[in-house]
Amino acid sequence: MSSDLAAYGKAHISTGIGRQTDFVFEEGHGSYVTTADGTRLLDLSSGIGVVNVGHCHPTVTKAAQEQCAKITHAQVNIAFSGPQLRLLQDLEGIMPSKELDTFFLANSGSEAIEGAVRIARQSTKRQNIIVPDVSEDEMVDYCLKRLRMLLDQETAPRDTAAIFLEPVLGEGGYVPAPPAFIRGIRDICDEHGILFVADEIQSGFGRTGKMFAMEYSGVVPDLMTIAKGIANGFPLSAVVGKKKFMDAMPPASLGGTYTGNAVACAAAQAVLRVFREEKVLDNVAARSKQLFDGLAAIRQKPHGKLIEDVRGKGLMIAIQFTSPTKEQVRGCVVKGCAERNMILLSTSIFDVVRIIPPLTISEKEMDDAIRILDESIADAAKQLAA
Numbered sequence: 001m002s003s004d005l006a007a008y009g010k011a012h013i014s015t016g017i018g019r020q021t022d023f024v025f026e027e028g029h030g031s032y033v034t035t036a037d038g039t040r041l042l043d044l045s046s047g048i049g050v051v052n053v054g055h056c057h058p059t060v061t062k063a064a065q066e067q068c069a070k071i072t073h074a075q076v077n078i079a080f081s082g083p084q085l086r087l088l089q090d091l092e093g094i095m096p097s098k099e100l101d102t103f104f105l106a107n108s109g110s111e112a113i114e115g116a117v118r119i120a121r122q123s124t125k126r127q128n129i130i131v132p133d134v135s136e137d138e139m140v141d142y143c144l145k146r147l148r149m150l151l152d153q154e155t156a157p158r159d160t161a162a163i164f165l166e167p168v169l170g171e172g173g174y175v176p177a178p179p180a181f182i183r184g185i186r187d188i189c190d191e192h193g194i195l196f197v198a199d200e201i202q203s204g205f206g207r208t209g210k211m212f213a214m215e216y217s218g219v220v221p222d223l224m225t226i227a228k229g230i231a232n233g234f235p236l237s238a239v240v241g242k243k244k245f246m247d248a249m250p251p252a253s254l255g256g257t258y259t260g261n262a263v264a265c266a267a268a269q270a271v272l273r274v275f276r277e278e279k280v281l282d283n284v285a286a287r288s289k290q291l292f293d294g295l296a297a298i299r300q301k302p303h304g305k306l307i308e309d310v311r312g313k314g315l316m317i318a319i320q321f322t323s324p325t326k327e328q329v330r331g332c333v334v335k336g337c338a339e340r341n342m343i344l345l346s347t348s349i350f351d352v353v354r355i356i357p358p359l360t361i362s363e364k365e366m367d368d369a370i371r372i373l374d375e376s377i378a379d380a381a382k383q384l385a386a
Contacts, residue, residue, distance in 0.1 A: 002023075002024045002035060002036035002037040003022075005024045005036060006022040006023075006024055009024075010022075020334070020345065021338060021343075023035045023039070023041070024036040024037075027055075027056075028043070028051070028055025028056055029054070029055050029056050030054040030055060030056075030057075030358065030360065031043055031054060031055075031357060031358050031360070031361045031362070031365045032055070033055060033343070039341060040341065041341050041342060041343050042341065042342040042343070042365060042368060042369060042372070043055070043342075043343045043357065043358070044337075044342060044343055044344050044345070044355050044356065044357045044369055045343045045344070045345045045356060045357075046229075046356050046357060046358050047233060048202075048228070048345065048356070049202045049207060049228045049229060049316070049356045050228045050229060050232070050233055051229075051232050051233050051358055052205050052206055052207065052228075052229035052232060052271070052280075052358060052359045052360075053232055053271055053274045053275070053278075053280065053358065053359060053360050054358040054360045054361075055233075055358070057232060057270075057271075057274055057360070059270045059273060059274050059277075060232045060267050060270040060271055060274065062270070063266045063267055063269065063270035064234065064263050064266060064267045064270075066266070067083060067262055067263045067265075067266035067267075068263055070262075071262050072261075072262055072263050073258070073261065073262065074260075074262045075257070076105070076255060076259055076260045077252070077255045081260060081262050081265065082262075083262045083263075083265035083266045083269065084105060084260040084262065084265045086265075086269060087265040087266075087268050087269045088103050088105075090269055090272050091103065091238070091240070091268075091272075094211050094272065095212075095224075095240060096211070096212050096214055096215045096220065097220040099220055099242050100220070100221075100224060100240045100241060100242065101240075101242075101243055102240065102241055102242070102243045102246035102247065103238055103239070103240050103246075104119075104238060104239045104240075104246065104249075104254050104259075105236065105237070105238050105259050105260035105265070106236075106237045106238065106239070106256060106259050106260075107235045107236065107237060107256065107258055107259060107261070108227060108235060108237050109201040109202075109225065109227035109228065109237055111237055111256070111259075112201065112225040112226065112227055112237040112238060112239050113164075113199065113201075113225055115225075115239045115254060116162070116164070116197050116223050116225050116239045116241075117129060117161075117162070118249070118253070118254070119223060119239060119241065119245060119246060119248065119249055119254075120161040120162035120195045120197060120223065120245075121161045121162075122248050122249055122253070123161075123195060123244075123245040123248040124161045124162070124193065124194070124195060126158065126159050126160055126161040127159060127161060128155040128159045128160045128161060129160075129161060129162055129163075129164060130147070130150065130155065130160060130162070130163045130164070131163075131164045131165070132146075132147050132150075132163065132165065132185070133172075134165075134166070134169040134172065134175045134176075134177045134181070136175070136178070137178045137180075140178050140180045140181045140184065143181060144181065144184040144185075144188070147163075147184075147185070147188060148188065151188070151192065157191075157192035157193070157194060160192070160194050161194065161195060162194060162195040162196070162197050162222075162223070163185055163188070163189055163194055163195070163196055163197065164197045164199055165177060165182065165185060165196070165197070165198060165199065166198075166199045166200075166201075166202070166203065167182065167198060167199075167200065167203055167208075167212075167213035167214050167216070167217070168202070168203040168208060168213050168312065168313065168316055170201075170202040170203070170347075171347055171348045172347075172348060172350075173318055173320065173347055173348060173350045173352045174311060174312050174316060174317065174318030174347065174352065174354050175311065175318075176208075176213075176216075176311065176312065176313055177217075179216060179217040179218070179219075182214070182217040182219045183217060183218075183219055186219045189222070195222040195223060195245060196219075196221045196222050196223075197221060197222065197223045197224070197225065198212075198214050198221035198223070198224045198225070199224075199225050200212050200213060200214065200224055200225060200226050201225055201226060201227040201228055201237070202228055202316070203316060204226045204227075204228070204229060204230070205226070205228070205229030205230055205271070205275075206229065206275060206280055206281055206284055206314070206359050207229060207284075207314055207315060207316045207356070207359070208312075208313035208314040208315075208316050209281065209284050209285055209288060209313055209314030209315075210281070210314075211275075211281070212224070212226075213313065216313070221241075222241055222242055222245055223239055223240070223241035223242075223245060223246075224239070224240050224241065225237070225238070225239055226238050226240065229271070229359075230268050230271065231264045231265075231267045231268040231271060232267060232268075232270075232271050233267075234261070234263060234264035234267040234268070235258070235261065235264055236260075236261065236264035236265065236267075236268055274360075278360065280359050280360060281359075283359060283360060283361075284314045284315050284359050285314075286363070287315060287357075287359075287361055287363070287366050288313075288314050288315055288317070290363065290366050290367075290370075291315070291317060291355065291366060291369075291370065292310065292317075294366075294367075294370035294373075294374075295307070295310045295317075295319065295370070295373075296310075298370075298373065298374050298377060301374075301378075302381070303377050303378040303380070303381035303382075304377070305322075305381075306321050306322060306323070306324075306329050306377055306380060306381055306384075307319055307320070307321060307322075307377070308320045308321055308322040312355075314359075315355070315356060315357055315359055315361070316354075316356055317354070317355040317356075318347065318352050318353070318354050318355070319352065319353050319355070319373075320350065320351060320352045321333070321351045321352070321353075322351070323351060323384060324384055324385065325384050327384060328351040329351055329377075329380050329384065330346045330351050330352060330353050331346070332376075332379065332380035332383050332384065333353055333373070333376045333377055333380050334346055334353060335376075336372075336375065336376030336377075336379045336380060337372055337373065337376045340372045340375065340376065342368075342369065342372045344373075344376075355369075357369065
């Protein structure tokens with residue numbers, strides 16, 4: 001039956017949707033998903049960094065179920081929504097600065113980015129947007145100099161509305177931005193009246209060990225985009241910013257049919273309750289150390305020579321490989337993990353895999369993950385040497 005469903009999906013879902021496996025997921029609980037044929041898989045993807053408190057967390061599930069019996073669609077351009085307002089009160093309390101106090105709720109990360117672009121352009125009356133490459137520690141001065149050259153030669157400050165930055169680069173290989181680089185961008189923005197927009201869509205909600213990765217730098221952005229982990233799988237995202245910029249938008253210039261959905265907002269409130277009650281950030285710190293220690297031990301083994309770099313913060317970790325052949329290592333490792341009933345994702349075009357388990361993953365589950373990674377990297381070394 002599972003193979004029949006997968007075959008139907010291949011025939012009737014656009015090829016524009018990329019897909020790593022042909023698994024058909026039917027259930028998910030905690031750190032595991034179960035397929036239609038009953039295979040249980042340890043999930044190191046969290047649905048690409050979404051189910052931060054685990055699949056179908058009971059507290060989140062109960063909140064959504066109860067909200068479904070009250071009101072499911074409280075359209076935000078018609079009236080306020082109780083679940084939305086209560087969520088915003090909770091969100092305001094966890095922001096990295098009290099200056100970030102005004103919100104626009106949407107459905108997805110891409111909608112949040114679009115909203116931030118529109119707010120930046122309306123606030124500054126400028127059009128251009130810059131998305132710089134993330135600097136490495138030893139290249140901060142060089143990268144900031146390049147950014148200044150860009151403003152001198154290609155997009156004048158008077159035409160530049162905003163600079164968008166992921167504090168931990170996502171699809172580009174999980175590269176944390178050095179705090180000095182983030183502070184340098186803040187200085188450039190202040191110098192020219194350009195808005196600093198922090199893209200916390202993947203790094204937010206505890207993923208890096210703090211609620212938001214920007215906290216490591218101490219820099220306060222003008223706008224911040226959040227999504228993914230906010231509602232643990234229910235479609236919800238947001239732009240949060242300083243009031244003077246958020247309120248530059250005229251009435252009815254933001255919105256959407258489903259924005260700030262009542263059920264998603266109730267789920268998001270429950271997510272924040274789980275963070276508080278279960279001390280999720282403490283678990284992130286413990287499991288992050290466990291993972292880094294485990295990967296360091298693998299690197300001491302003969303097959304560990306395939307590992308060129310281990311980087312990241314919290315439970316947003318990347319392993320970058322170096323291959324002895326023209327074939328990338330990551331495909332072999334991802335395949336080996338799948339054969340051992342574990343989901344592991346690669347990232348973009350680079351020879352990198354990313355480890356983004358639920359933030360509630362247990363010590364035993366992390367031990368199992370490290371063991372499977374070890375075995376899969378060992379197999380990859382044998383395959384590439386053959």
